[in-house]
């Protein structure tokens with residue numbers, strides 16, 4: 349991971365003190381903050397991680413045609429699941445340490461408050477679609493590994509090899525170079541393409557997409573190949589409801605990309621929605637969630653200088669009023685949005701610069 353020059357002075361320290369002071373439990377049974385919402389909205393809205401520009405455009409066009417926001421969201425991320433050049437999602441996603449592509453995804457439907465998810469799924473490029481089948485056609489929320497695979501087959505999805513030549517090359521280069529105490533010999537540097545060399549950094553990639561239609565129904569999905577070169581069987585936050593995504597149809601939705609372990613330890617997406625329920629604007633709720641992660645990050649190996657987390661983490665929040673935000677642990681960073689003004693990238697609010 350790149351060395352980061354981060355300074356406490358750059359910390360956006362204007363804590364929403366009120367937000368910090370608000371006891372969450374007091375609000376868990378509170379009425380949703382819907383009193384000042386004026387529906388219908390001017391336009392459906394979709395927000396996503398920065399790799400989702402075409403995805404948000406498609407999601408909004410589907411909602412304009414009257415499709416359910418969850419189906420629109422799944423259609424949007426399907427473009428990225430299909431894209432072999434996005435090495436963090438679906439077909440062409442980077443594999444685990446054994447060279448096998450293992451995908452995680454979840455969907456959550458606001459109007460029914462139902463969810464479905466698959467984890468460690470091998471051989472199927474559209475895990476978000478399979479997650480929806482789990483939601484609709486089973487009494488369960490999460491299927492994993494071999495069971496998820498058998499379920500996908502039973503549902504008629506087409507099994508295929510998801511490892512593209514590009515992803516295999518990146519994985520092989522990682523295998524050849526990541527340790528000095530094995531028998532792999534690194535290739536001569538001049539034979540290695542620049543993108544192969546640079547992509548070997550162990551980062552996470554993912555797409556999250558949140559959607560709201562004109563009548564204020566919300567849904568969201570998150571889909572990923574997870575941490576590059578992960579230990580086989582590692583499951584991140586993306587298929588875990590409340591961690592990698594969450595929606596409450598009376599309040600809003602929140603989802604994430606970045607270090608999944610931080611979300612699993614803090615249930616960040618649930619927290620983001622609950623903070624919006626307390627009345628925080630999406631941007632303030634998202635920054636507050638990031639501050640919570642900072643305060644809970646204690647292991648030196650996860651900290652850069654001055655105690656700032658050394659990992660990336662982003663949240664995408666959308667409330668019932670159609671207000672939205674992308675927030676990032678560090679910046680600059682962008683997220684995708686589409687509404688009546690079209691599809692575009694907007695700047696995330698960032699907790700740290702650098």
Ligand code: GLY
Pocket residue numbers: 552553554572573574575583584585586604605606607608609
């Ligand atoms: N946030 C994606 C992952 O950690 O797998």
